[in-house]
Amino acid sequence: MIGPSEKTMTDHTGELHVVTVDVNGVRRTASVEARKLLVHLLRDDLGLTGTHVGCDTSQCGACTVDIDGQAVKSCTVLAVMTSGSSITTIEGLARGGGALHPVQAAFHEHHALQCGFCTPGMIMSVRQMLGQNPNPTESEIRHGLAGNICRCTGYNNIVRAVQSLASEAPRHD
Structure with a gap:
């Protein structure tokens, strides 16, 4: 780098x-x-x-x-x-035709944002987390997001969004 x-x-x-x-x-x-x-x-x-x-x-x-x-x-x-x-x-992340990246779409679908200030950093961190572990447990998701702070306390919906992606088990590069 x-x-x-x-x-x-x-x-x-x-x-x-x-x-x-x-x-x-x-x-x-x-x-x-x-x-x-x-x-x-x-x-x-x-x-x-x-x-x-x-x-x-x-x-x-x-x-x-x-x-x-x-x-x-x-x-x-x-x-x-x-x-x-x-x-x-x-x-x-959202390239070609304006379609959302799968992580962005999951955040939207599961209302994993409130004010949206933390959302870009959360999405970038989730993207890497799922690249390293495509099917994390809830505990692994929470641990993986430990370096990102949501001041609106939207963590439950953020975890749900990540779980929805994990259950699909596609690659999220």
Whole structure:
């Protein structure tokens, strides 16, 4: 996932580095300061605001994205560390004709969202969880979601949504 970025120029805030990543299947390049977090590159520079900033301390999981096949809290990763990586955000899940990804559809069907703020991170985490364990128990689901906080306490419906996918046992990549 990680590689050194190419230095470009210096401004009054520090050196800028060129970061090139594939985001949702599209190659994107940006010049960023070394301290810029991936979540801010995605939201501020690339306009992908589905990735939410919830706590800025890596506790809530609202900023979870997929980096090279791993669900990662994007507030814990410097943008320069992702140069050369493939990133999938919540916007990248529903492709071709606008059909929802199976995890998104299950969340909708089982009312697994209230305010929706945690939903993108939850969906990205569930997607990885089901990829690793396509038929988790309720306990495994709850444990797998431990890194994501829902302030509306919608956990029961979130668990039901995941269980509906687990019972179907398809692959959820």
